[in-house]
Amino acid sequence: MNLAPETFESLSLPAGFSLARDKQGRLCLIDSRKGAAGPLYVDFLAGASGWRLRDLSRNDLLPRAVGFKSARPPRTLLDATAGLGHDAASLALLGLDVTALEVSPVVFALLQDGLARARASGQELGRRIAERLTPLCADARSFLRLSAAECGSIPDVVYLDPMFPDKRKAARSRKEMQHLQALLPPPNAAELSELMKLALAVAAQRVVVKRPLHAPEIVDNPPPSHSHRGKSVRFDVYLVTSAHPR
Ligand SMILES: C[S@@+](CC[C@H](N)C(=O)[O-])C[C@H]1O[C@@H](n2cnc3c(N)ncnc32)[C@H](O)[C@@H]1O
Numbered sequence: 277m278n279l280a281p282e283t284f285e286s287l288s289l290p291a292g293f294s295l296a297r298d299k300q301g302r303l304c305l306i307d308s309r310k311g312a313a314g315p316l317y318v319d320f321l322a323g324a325s326g327w328r329l330r331d332l333s334r335n336d337l338l339p340r341a342v343g344f345k346s347a348r349p350p351r352t353l354l355d356a357t358a359g360l361g362h363d364a365a366s367l368a369l370l371g372l373d374v375t376a377l378e379v380s381p382v383v384f385a386l387l388q389d390g391l392a393r394a395r396a397s398g399q400e401l402g403r404r405i406a407e408r409l410t411p412l413c414a415d416a417r418s419f420l421r422l423s424a425a426e427c428g429s430i431p432d433v434v435y436l437d438p439m440f441p442d443k444r445k446a447a448r449s450r451k452e453m454q455h456l457q458a459l460l461p462p463p464n465a466a467e468l469s470e471l472m473k474l475a476l477a478v479a480a481q482r483v484v485v486k487r488p489l490h491a492p493e494i495v496d497n498p499p500p501s502h503s504h505r506g507k508s509v510r511f512d513v514y515l516v517t518s519a520h521p522r
Contacts, residue, residue, distance in 0.1 A: 284385045290458055295385070303389035305382060305455055316455045318360050318390025321402055325362060329401060332366050339370055341484045341504045341511035342433050350432035350481055356416035356471065357437050360452060361387045361409070363486075367435075368408035369401070375431065376411045377419055380460050384413040417467070420474035434475040436494065437486040438463050469495050476516060483514040 284295045284303060292309040304315035319325060334344045343350050350372060355364040358376035360383065368374045378384040388411055394402030412419070423429070439453070439462035463471065472495045475483045482501075485494045489510050493500060500512035 284389075287382050287385060289382060293382075293458065295382070302393065303386055305386060307455060307458065313454045316360075316386065316452065318386050320361075320365050320390055320394045320405055321397055321399055326401070328362075329366060329369060329405070332369055334370060336366075337504045337506045337509075337511055338363060338366065338484075338486075341513050342367065342372070342435065343482060344370065348481065352429075352431045353433040353435055354420075354431035354478070355435045355437075356420065356475060357435075357439075358387060358411065359383060359437065359456065361390065361411065363435065363437060364409055364411075365405045368405050372408065372433075374409050376409060377414050377416045378411065379413070379415045380456075381413055382459055383456065384411065387411050417470055417474060420471070420478050424474060424477045430478065430480045432479070432481045434479040434483045435486075436471060436475060436483065438468060438471070438494070476514060479516050482516055485512045485514070486510075487512055 287295065289295065292307060292312075294306050294308065296304055296306060298304050298315065298317070302317040302319060304317045306315050307313060320329060333339070342353060353367055353372045353374050355361075355367070355374055355376040358364050358378045361376055361378075364374045364376040376387070378387055391406055391409060391411060395406035396402075420434075439456060439460070472483070472485070476498075485500075487494065487510055489505065489508050493512060498514065501515040502513050504511045504513070
């Protein structure tokens with residue numbers, strides 16, 4: 277399942293938005309409305325993102341939450357809400373085979389472009405990300421429904437980072453969130469509940485959900501098995517008694 281359009285020129289955009297390549301060849305989403313954030317693009321190799329990806333550790337919060345330190349470390353992960361792929365790229369770099377789903381064709385085009393440039397860069401970092409990260413343009417609920425029905429390829433971990441109202445301090449997240457929220461409203465409670473139910477049915481080992489530090493859990497029931505807390509976000513971990521051992 278891949279619903280990606282062939283070219284970015286065919287994508288429909290909200291009023292005031294456009295897509296264009298900048299001087300470095302990066303595909304950029306440009307918001308020309310008054311007071312808007314600057315262009316949004318994916319660059320895994322440069323700037324804050326490149327620095328962060330070069331400085332990764334298995335002791336970081338997210339790798340610990342997905343189970344790198346567990347007795348049976350995961351090998352495969354489905355990032356069901358990939359966005360611009362920062363988390364997916366870091367987990368791919370740490371050695372997981374990551375399938376990254378993104379429902380917005382515009383966000384997907386930015387992700388795919390960042391990956392293509394990483395692959396073509398000749399840099400070791402770019403090669404390692406591209407070799408383990410497979411992006412797909414799809415609604416995670418349809419994808420998970422199909423996986424649950426067919427039980428074909430079962431990811432060890434399903435990772436969810438649904439959009440939430442942005443109160444985080446980092447400039448990168450503010451800019452990203454402004455753009456993402458203009459393209460797609462955050463999922464409502466019924467959508468989150470369905471996503472979570474499907475994720476729990478499909479994951480072989482665990483479901484990991486990123487939440488703002490003090491936000492309620494993504495669903496009322498079941499409660500998380502445990503959580504990993506940072507300064508502004510936490511990762512809720514739902515261990516699965518697997519119906520599909522690998
Ligand atoms: C907060 S962003 C994810 C950021 C990402 N973790 C990162 O590191 O860049 C959430 C993304 O999930 C996508 N999304 C929301 N609902 C989805 C669904 N049902 N299927 C696939 N993607 C979805 C949104 O379009 C948005 O791009």
